[in-house]
Amino acid sequence: MNNLKSEEVTVRSIGYIETPFDEKFAVPRQSSLISHGHFEIHFHPPYDAEEAFKGIDDFSHLWISFLFDRINEDDSFRPTVRPPRLGGNEYKGVFATRSPFRPNRLGLSVVKLLSVNRNHGKVSLIVAGADMVNGTPIIDVKPYIEFVDSIPSAVSGFAREAPVMHQVSFSEEALKQIAETGIPDFRELIEEVLAQDPRPAYKSRHSDERLYGVGLCGYDVKWQASESGFTVRYLEKA
Amino acid sequence: MNNLKSEEVTVRSIGYIETPFDEKFAVPRQSSLISHGHFEIHFHPPYDAEEAFKGIDDFSHLWISFLFDRINEDDSFRPTVRPPRLGGNEYKGVFATRSPFRPNRLGLSVVKLLSVNRNHGKVSLIVAGADMVNGTPIIDVKPYIEFVDSIPSAVSGFAREAPVMHQVSFSEEALKQIAETGIPDFRELIEEVLAQDPRPAYKSRHSDERLYGVGLCGYDVKWQASESGFTVRYLEKA
Incomplete structure (x- = not known):
């Protein structure tokens, strides 16, 4: 039914996204759970041409x-993964999850379009809610079409409900350091990222004494978990 | 920010979809507007392994x-397209549309999961509502996660509302031929496809005398447009 030609195709990135997440560990596990932080999609020429975005301002989501x-591209296909949602100790089929460990390494996220930057005929997009590491290559942008894409009645298996959010507090030192960075809404961003518990899933049911670090906006944010939630101790310039 | 390695990647199809649409002309312009017809996603090994689908039955949509x-792969990038929705005579940026004429030729559709076929450890998926030509190569399957993907408040520009549906009627001869094919729900499928007016957008405001043909389920379905709607005249074996 398929000709051989269509079985393999070369995909080129059309741009990349700038996010506050310097490493995988910091990235929220779904899009739309983060509302703070600066996210900008930059396009390589010729995809940055202003006319390629004509009409995009009329859409709220992309x-x-x-x-x-x-x-790792050389990883061979593994049919099952252990979703963090299930505590990391239950196997699901890769096609029943959005795990990054999948054929073709294709990611898909919905983001809110905040504004369209037009500068001398070149465009970049400011968006909210992306769950991608800083510099992630973008391969397509499409409008979200409500009457097709929004299915409030959809049944979503083990991902039925939004994840539980954890309490996040800050030491005096951390608050002082955060203020000194001058990064807008940096405290709120840290709160949103930690509230989702970025620890490996098998740890997430326990409190431990360990000092964790998470790379955000060029800083290594040091924090600890306790019974009552997470506490940010201090920041280090990464 | 990006290394060169990540700018290009080879994508392999993991399978293909069997649909009633023998040609582009027959394909609905959005997914989810078609509820009849047989749609099956077949997977190439090793992606057809039963364990790769463990848990997928818990999701209603994919x-x-x-x-x-x-x-044509060799088509150079064209920054603007003319969406059929706008009568085919207004230009929009390709990133503000879901036109197939786009970088990387990536398509994305949400479908309803009807059932999971398990046969000697191999899986295929029966789905409803796909807007793809018969034999289209599939490159990924992911669960629809309601709390992330469904955004009823999303604003959708020129695609704000579902398209207007047209009235479809059948000649006696067509009804007899359709019955003789033995294809389940074939009449309903033809109705759904024609109701969306598959004619090129610039024709869709006019009635004309022309006999159109649309390739469905191995038949060339012949029909005409009039003031009051569309009439299916007869079928030819393709």
């Missing part, structure tokens, strides 16, 4: 197709 | 990433 480029 | 393989 689908971003991207490549999980931090996943 | 995202299908596919390749627009009927679009």
Whole structure:
């Protein structure tokens, strides 16, 4: 039914996204759970041409197709993964999850379109809610079409409900350091990222004494978990 | 920010979809507007392994990433397209549309999961509502996650509302021929396809005398447009 030609195709990135997440560990596990932080999609020429975005301002949300480029390309296909949602100790089929460890390493996220930057005929997009590492290659941008894409009645298996959010507090030192960075809404961003518990899933049910670090906006944010939630201790310039 | 390695990647099809649409002309312009007809996603080994689908039955809807393989790969990038929605005579930026004429020829559709076929450890998926030509290469399957993907408040520009549906009627001869094919729900499928007016957009405001043909389920379905709607005249074996 398929000719051989269509079985393989070369995909080129059309741009990349700038996010506050310097490493995989910092990235929220779904899009739309993060509302703070600066996210900008930059396009390579010729995809940055202003006319290629004519009409995009009329849409509130966009689908971003991207490549999980931090996943080893040479990894052979593994049919099952252990979703963090299930505590990391239950296997699901890769096609029943959005795990990055999948054929073709294709990622898909919905983002909110905040504004369209037009500068001398070149465009970049400011968006909210992306779950991608800083520099992730973008391969397509499409409008979200409500009457097709929004299915409030959809049944979503083990991902039925939004994840539980954890309490996040800050030491005096951390608050002082955060203020000194001058990064807008940096405290709120840290709160949103930690509230989702970025620890490996098998740890997430326990409190431990360990000092964790998470790379955000060029800083290594040091924090600890306790019974009552997470506490940010201090920041280090990465 | 990006290394060169990540700018290009080879994508392999993991399978293909069997649909009633023998040609581009027959394909509905959005997914989810078609509820009849047989749609089955077949997977190439090793992606057909039963364990790769463990848990998928718990989801009602899936995202299908596919390749627009009927679009000429050598077409250079064109920043604007003329959406059929706008009568085909207004230009929009390609990133503000879901036109198949786009970088990387990546398609994305949400489908309803009807059932999971398991046969000697191999899986195929029966789905409803796909807007793909028969044999379209599939490159990924992901679950639809309601709390992330469904955004009823999303604003959708020129695609704000579902398209207007047209009235479809059948000649006696067509009804007899359709019955003789033995294809389940074939009449309903033809109705759904024609109701969306598959004619080129610039024709869709006019009635004309022309006899159109549309390739469905191995038949060339012949029909005409009039003031009051569309009439199916007869079928020819394709």
